[in-house]
Amino acid sequence: xxxxxxxxxxxxAATMERRQRMNxxxxxxxxxxxxxxxxxxxxxxxxxxGMKPTELARAINARPxxxxxxxxxxxxxxxxxxxxxxxxxxxxxxxxxxxVGELIVLKGTSQRDTAAKLGVSLHRVRQEMVCLRExxxxxxxxxx
Numbered sequence: 001x002x003x004x005x006x007x008x009x010x011x012x013a014a015t016m017e018r019r020q021r022m023n024x025x026x027x028x029x030x031x032x033x034x035x036x037x038x039x040x041x042x043x044x045x046x047x048x049x050g051m052k053p054t055e056l057a058r059a060i061n062a063r064p065x066x067x068x069x070x071x072x073x074x075x076x077x078x079x080x081x082x083x084x085x086x087x088x089x090x091x092x093x094x095x096x097x098x099x100v101g102e103l104i105v106l107k108g109t110s111q112r113d114t115a116a117k118l119g120v121s122l123h124r125v126r127q128e129m130v131c132l133r134e135x136x137x138x139x140x141x142x143x144x
Contacts, residue, residue: 031078034087034106039074046071077108085136096120100128 029047032040045051053067077083086101093101099118103109104125111129115122 028075028078031083031087034083034102035074035078036107036109039108042067042071043074074108077105080105081140082133082136085139086132089135089139096124097128097131100125101132104129105132 028043032043035043042056045056046053053064053071056062057064057067082105086105090098090101096118100114103114103117104111109117111125112122115125118125
């Protein structure tokens with residue numbers, strides 16, 4: 001009888017783990033709207049269509065390791081508190097801060113490319129990122 005319970009517990013644990021993974025995948029796919037088109041396509045291929053990094057690498061003539069690390073970086077960005085903060089609060093910000101947040105945090109654009117695209121100095125972009133990180137930190141540390 002004890003072995004039966006152990007088997008049921010293992011099966012139950014495996015089922016719960018599968019559900020958690022599915023929920024995490026669904027949450028990721030809900031956030032892809034904020035990503036750049038290439039990042040969005042990559043995540044949808046992996047998580048929605050179930051393609052393996054080796055298949056994708058072959059299709060775009062890249063190394064599987066590069067695909068895996070890129071997916072990992074995108075997922076880390078999506079799960080970051082800063083990403084959640086920017087995606088949820090950017091509508092209330094001044095134009096420059098909103099554009100910096102969208103390009104760097106949501107789309108994954110470099111600070112240098114963001115400065116060039118917006119026609120501002122790299123220093124100004126860095127200042128805006130400092131403000132965004134600090135606002136995000138304050139929001140996380142505030143207890144209501």
